[in-house]
Amino acid sequence: MHNAYFQFAAPQNEPVYSYAPGSPERVALKKQLAAFKAAPVDLPMYINGQEVRTGKTVEIHPPHEIKHKLGQFHMGDASHVKTAVDAALAARAQWAATPWEQRAAIFLRAAELIATKYRYHMNAATMLGQSKNAYQAEIDSACELIDFLRFNVHYLTEIYKQQPASPQGIHNRTEYRPLEGFLLAVTPFNFTAIGGNLPTAPAMCGNVVVWKPAETAVFAAAMFMQILIEAGLPAGVINLVYADGPTLGDICFNHRDFAGLHFTGSTGVFQQMWKIIGGNINKYRAYPRIVGETGGKDFVMVHASAQVDVVATALARGAFEYQGQKCSAASRAYLPSNIADAVLNKLKEMLGTMKMGTVEDFGNFINAVISERSFDKIAAYIDNAKKDPKAKIFAGGGYSKTDGYFVEPTVIVTTDPLYTTMCEEIFGPVLTIYVYEADQFEATLDIVDKTSDYALTGSIISQDRYAIDLATKKLENSAGNFYINDKPTGAVVGQQPFGGARASGTNDKAGSALNMYRWLSARTVKETMVPPTDYKYPFLSADAGA
Ligand SMILES: NC(=O)c1ccc[n+]([C@@H]2O[C@H](COP(=O)([O-])OP(=O)(O)OC[C@H]3O[C@@H](n4cnc5c(N)ncnc54)[C@H](O)[C@@H]3O)[C@@H](O)[C@H]2O)c1
Numbered sequence: 001m002h003n004a005y006f007q008f009a010a011p012q013n014e015p016v017y018s019y020a021p022g023s024p025e026r027v028a029l030k031k032q033l034a035a036f037k038a039a040p041v042d043l044p045m046y047i048n049g050q051e052v053r054t055g056k057t058v059e060i061h062p063p064h065e066i067k068h069k070l071g072q073f074h075m076g077d078a079s080h081v082k083t084a085v086d087a088a089l090a091a092r093a094q095w096a097a098t099p100w101e102q103r104a105a106i107f108l109r110a111a112e113l114i115a116t117k118y119r120y121h122m123n124a125a126t127m128l129g130q131s132k133n134a135y136q137a138e139i140d141s142a143c144e145l146i147d148f149l150r151f152n153v154h155y156l157t158e159i160y161k162q163q164p165a166s167p168q169g170i171h172n173r174t175e176y177r178p179l180e181g182f183l184l185a186v187t188p189f190n191f192t193a194i195g196g197n198l199p200t201a202p203a204m205c206g207n208v209v210v211w212k213p214a215e216t217a218v219f220a221a222a223m224f225m226q227i228l229i230e231a232g233l234p235a236g237v238i239n240l241v242y243a244d245g246p247t248l249g250d251i252c253f254n255h256r257d258f259a260g261l262h263f264t265g266s267t268g269v270f271q272q273m274w275k276i277i278g279g280n281i282n283k284y285r286a287y288p289r290i291v292g293e294t295g296g297k298d299f300v301m302v303h304a305s306a307q308v309d310v311v312a313t314a315l316a317r318g319a320f321e322y323q324g325q326k327c328s329a330a331s332r333a334y335l336p337s338n339i340a341d342a343v344l345n346k347l348k349e350m351l352g353t354m355k356m357g358t359v360e361d362f363g364n365f366i367n368a369v370i371s372e373r374s375f376d377k378i379a380a381y382i383d384n385a386k387k388d389p390k391a392k393i394f395a396g397g398g399y400s401k402t403d404g405y406f407v408e409p410t411v412i413v414t415t416d417p418l419y420t421t422m423c424e425e426i427f428g429p430v431l432t433i434y435v436y437e438a439d440q441f442e443a444t445l446d447i448v449d450k451t452s453d454y455a456l457t458g459s460i461i462s463q464d465r466y467a468i469d470l471a472t473k474k475l476e477n478s479a480g481n482f483y484i485n486d487k488p489t490g491a492v493v494g495q496q497p498f499g500g501a502r503a504s505g506t507n508d509k510a511g512s513a514l515n516m517y518r519w520l521s522a523r524t525v526k527e528t529m530v531p532p533t534d535y536k537y538p539f540l541s542a543d544a545g546a
């Protein structure tokens with residue numbers, strides 16, 4: 001029974017802990033890392049609120065310490081995907097009818113549990129499973145995930161308030177229903193927060209979800225699922241399955257009740273899914289909503305007026321934090337000839353101080369890349385650059401997979417603005433730099449715009465306001481998130497809604513009201529207080545026959 005309009009506190013961004021030497025959070029996190037390393041985990045799927053163990057197990061190893069076994073997860077097959085879809089559909093009616101304040105409370109409670117009781121569990125699982133240092137885990141698996149949960153509750157509350165006008169004698173209203181069917185959330189390895197956001201954003205809206213995380217991120221995903229259950233998420237609302245992509249797609253994309261896809265990952269996989277959904281369009285009850293945030297080839301454009309230290313720092317952080325495995329990572333930069341040498345030398349000096357190794361050693365800025373497949377792909381790009389006359393390895397270039405998948409932060413300088421590594425997404429710690437004549441700023445902006453099919457993030461670094469204005473205008477379509485005098489990474493929920501256009505995705509801006517609208521289907525209801533009782537218009541009765 002609703003007998004009040006409920007309000008939720010306006011959300012604030014979760015404060016980022018520093019993990020500085022001697023801090024209590026550093027002690028607590030190290031303790032949790034040690035605990036996880038001492039006791040291997042056995043991770044089930046979660047279908048209809050039940051833990052499902054198949055016995056077909058896949059081992060989990062930290063990418064930076066591949067000989068250590070962290071535990072295992074239980075792989076599912078087509079039958080588990082089917083059961084998950086059935087469980088979701090069975091849960092739908094009751095969940096959709098549950099009042100907003102009750103649904104919201106579950107996600108706010110999950111946010112609170114992560115902020116307090118499970119902060120170090122989430123961070124340690126992300127550090128060990130996905131090879132993130134403490135700071136990178138903190139901004140992801142603690143703060144960004146908490147922010148997604150709290151801010152999305154706020155955005156949805158604001159959406160529900162939006163109502164049409166009602167003139168005298170008529171009451172109009174808009175109801176924001178969940179979609180008719182189930183949602184599929186398919187999530188990438190690189191951000192635990194994205195893994196958490198993709199199933200929960202539609203679920204908040206009253207939808208039911210089948211969630212498949214990347215195999216390399218199962219540890220943190222399962223931890224988050226346990227927290228959702230502890231927070232009171234009813235059985236069947238979100239069903240976490242581990243299945244290979246094509247098997248999952250075969251069941252979900254052929255189902256009459258498939259209502260939408262919430263995807264983040266590579267462009268190729270998303271385009272393949274879209275094609276299959278398009279080919280099956282006659283099978284569905286309604287047009288599925290398709291939201292996908294995908295790859296990037298993110299740029300840093302530097303003007304002749306830029307400060308050397310600002311540029312070198314933006315490149316060092318933007319390109320190499322989390323080993324360049326952010327969709328937003330700077331992977332191509334354009335330096336003006338007047339400061340290029342100074343920037344390159346400063347950058348090399350910074351890279352020389354970056355330590356690489358395990359996540360337990362908090363002195364390491366660089367950890368491992370996610371998998372052997374990824375390592376081999378990155379190493380091939382580096383090897384090709386070593387052989388190509390158009391490219392020169394300016395810094396780094398080394399790699400080893402003896403103990404873990406380690407790739408040195410690598411800077412390639414090229415004489416060709418269309419060299420392969422200026423165009424293709426590598427998704428590793430490789431930055432390619434093209435030096436342009438300082439008086440060719442505007443022509444180089446055209447090159448920046450046309451070089452890549454992607455349009456995710458980009459930066460302009462300049463002290464000249466006219467140059468900033470020109471770049472902002474000319475690169476309007478080149479990046480969904482555009483930064484002025486900053487690195488192109490590190491968007492914060494509620495501050496820089498995130499997403500790109502062109503081949504980078506549908507630009508529905510994760511962590512914003514725009515995204516929440518995609519999971520709602522509006523019904524408009526008009527009620528007439530005193531209905532008319534005669535079909536004739538007034539003018540007909542007044543001048544009858546004239
Ligand atoms: N734009 C963004 O907001 C954003 C954010 C994070 C990552 N990314 C992108 O994600 C990519 C890196 O993540 P990744 O390596 O996990 O991406 P990926 O495309 O390899 O995998 C993403 C998800 O899709 C699944 N998948 C793969 N093939 C499938 C298939 N045929 N059918 C169904 N599911 C399938 C994977 O198992 C995983 O769960 C990069 O391209 C990066 O730019 C984009």
Ligand SMILES: N[C@@H](CCC=O)C(=O)O
Nearest residue numbers: 190326327328489490491
């Ligand atoms: N919020 C992150 C998203 C990165 C995606 O992989 C950023 O802006 O760097």
